[in-house]
Amino acid sequence: MKKITVIGAGLTGLTIAYLLRDKGYEVTVLEKDSKVGGAIQTHVANGYVFEEGPNTGVVSNPEVAELFDMLGLKIEEANRNAEKRLILKNGRWHPLPSGAVSFLKTPLFSAADKAKMMFEPFQKKGADPDESVASLAARRIGQSFVDYAVNPFISGIYAGDPEKLVTRYALPKLYRLEQDYGSFIKGSIQKSKIKKTARDLKATRKVFSVAGGLGGLIYALQNGVGAQNIVCDITDVSINKNGDEGYCVAYHRNGRQVLYKSDVVITTVGAYVLPEILPFISLEDMDAITDLRYAKIVQVAVGVKKNVLNNRFCSFGGLIPQKENRRLLGVLFPSYCFSQRVPEDCSVLAVYMGGIRHPEIFDWSDERLKKTVEAELSDLFGINERGIDFIHIFRHRHAIPQYEKSSGKRFEAINKIEEENKGLIVAGNLRNGIGMADRIKQAFDIVASF
Ligand SMILES: Cc1cc2nc3c(=O)[nH]c(=O)nc-3n(C[C@H](O)[C@H](O)[C@H](O)COP(=O)(O)OP(=O)(O)OC[C@H]3O[C@@H](n4cnc5c(N)ncnc54)[C@H](O)[C@@H]3O)c2cc1C
Structure with missing residues (x-):
């Protein structure tokens, strides 16, 4: 039986490890942080549940439903009205049309x-x-x-x-x-x-989370992999070829170096991490991968001591076109989409700033971010500063990879690396899509080849 090492305990790494363990493989997951989950982290404080990274996914492929089934976990679908999305135009919110009549009537x-x-x-x-x-x-x-x-x-x-x-x-x-x-x-x-198979029908395209937040999915995966198979708090992980017999894995933990042999290594880290992990890959191939640009995002969780999501705002959230020239990219309404996320009559909002549009915002001080969020929420939703219960700021330096023109060369380089190095798999959101559903599907596709 092959010994397999997975680098990174985010959604991709944990799903791969879980599916491999389910097939009976010996798997070790190596994670640099002290906790698992990567971008997915749920926080609970004073009766509010809020996310540090993604708030929702979409059941866009059957693998999402199948993973939840395997884990014995229930998908929490968003409230039906959450299909409505708001778009800002000339300072006013308008619903994105959902049919022919609303399309003809919309001022957007x-x-x-x-x-x-x-x-x-x-x-x-x-x-x-x-x-x-x-x-x-x-x-x-x-x-x-x-x-x-x-x-x-x-x-x-x-x-x-x-x-x-x-x-x-x-x-x-x-x-x-x-x-x-x-x-x-x-x-x-x-x-x-086209007639859909029973499996196709599992891809409902519904917006999903988990009761109590997406951390529940990570917790279930962690349990499924087994805590004894996940090593956190590691540094300096690097992989070298062990002749024709797989790979030699090295890392440091608690000041001690650990070395072992692994038949298969699967990386799930960002493109920018790969050069230090895979030192034997040629500069030319690695450059084609590290060319990948990432959007930096500042995500701000805002607790409001009132149910501000009244009739006008009953929706998934509001997105702000660049033409509107605002500091925010958009605001999601998780406490409207999902139940039991807030104390009675309160709201929680997820505010997004920065991105490729305003990368400089990432380096603003917390104080400046807080003041900007307060001013924008007052202007856009009439939320009074005194009504705000808390503001938590989360910075994601490598939030979302941008699938730009360089992607073709990146995919070619990854295919070449995998072809030349049997047993090495370069996974993660640097290819096969950026959303949670894409991450789950990639894990299923990889494990199907074992
Ligand atoms: C702010 C934000 C909002 C998002 N919103 C949505 C959304 O609404 N819907 C949606 O579907 N998706 C969303 N996404 C995308 C989604 O979160 C990701 O696709 C998914 O979580 C990525 O999982 P991953 O395991 O591939 O990567 P990650 O979660 O980044 O995991 C990689 C792991 O590798 C570890 N690692 C890094 N370097 C090393 C090293 N040298 N050694 C060992 N371990 C290492 C990291 O610590 C991390 O735990 C969002 C992402 C962000 C950042």
Whole structure:
């Protein structure tokens, strides 16, 4: 039986380790932090539950439902009204249209673009494989759609710039709709007619969390892997080839060096960490990987001593287009989406700042961030500074990898490295998608090959 080492105890690493343990493999997970979970950390204080990283995922593939089933964990689906998303235009919130009538009525898009949308099925297919998300949407629908739908949507997912993200890497399903069916509308209609298998139907596209926060998923995975198989607080982990017989793993813990042999090594860390972990990889291949740019995000959890999510704001949250020129990227309403997250009649908000749009905000002092959040929440939602119970600031230096033009070379380099070094797998969000559902699917795909 092979001995397998997984580096990183975030969602990817823990899911891979859990699935491998389920198949009977001997697995050791190495983690530099004192706690597991990586980007996913749930906090509980004074009756409030709030997240440090992701607030929700989407059940966009069957593997998400299957993982929850295997763990015996229940998916907590968001309140049905949480399907509503708000977009800010000229300082006022408007719901993103969800059907033909609301699309025609919305003030978010110009009349010309609404008319152009009718002709979307007849537009020519794009020929540039590296076309950006903004260019594709402007070509097929129009600039007001880019400004008031694509821009805030990309900000909400990637904290990124739609002019820089390449559609076939960043939104591969959208890219395929145009390439395979010639149109988003025609493609969506034709795909909806394809008969779904029982497994396909597990991908409900519902927004999910776990009762008590996403930390519950991490806790269940940690238990499934077994605490004795996870080594935290390690430093200086590095892998070297052990001739033709797998790898030699070295790390430090409590001032002592630990060395052992491993048949398989799976990394799940960010691109910027790989050079120190894999010193035997050529500079050329490594450069193609470390070229990956990350968006820095400041996430601020705000507890409010009132239920401020009244009729106007009953939704998943609000996204702010770049054109609105504000300091915030958007605000989510987790206590509206999920139950038992706040003391009675209170609210908790997740405020996002920085991203590719405003990288400088990452270095602002806590005091400046706090004052900005207070001023923006007062302006955008009428939340009075005295109504705020607490503000917690979380900084994520390497929050979201940007699947830009360099991605093609990165994927090629990873494939080449894996081809040349049998038993080495480079996983994590540097490829195969950035969301939690993508991380879970990648883990299933990797473990299926064992
Ligand atoms: C602010 C924020 C908001 C997000 N919002 C959403 C959302 O709403 N929906 C969604 O689906 N996704 C969201 N995501 C993305 C989602 O959180 C990630 O896709 C997922 O958690 C990444 O898991 P991972 O295991 O691949 O990486 P990570 O969580 O980064 O885990 C990598 C692990 O490797 C460890 N590590 C690093 N270096 C070393 C080393 N040298 N030695 C040993 N260990 C090391 C790290 O400490 C970490 O624990 C968000 C991410 C962030 C940061």
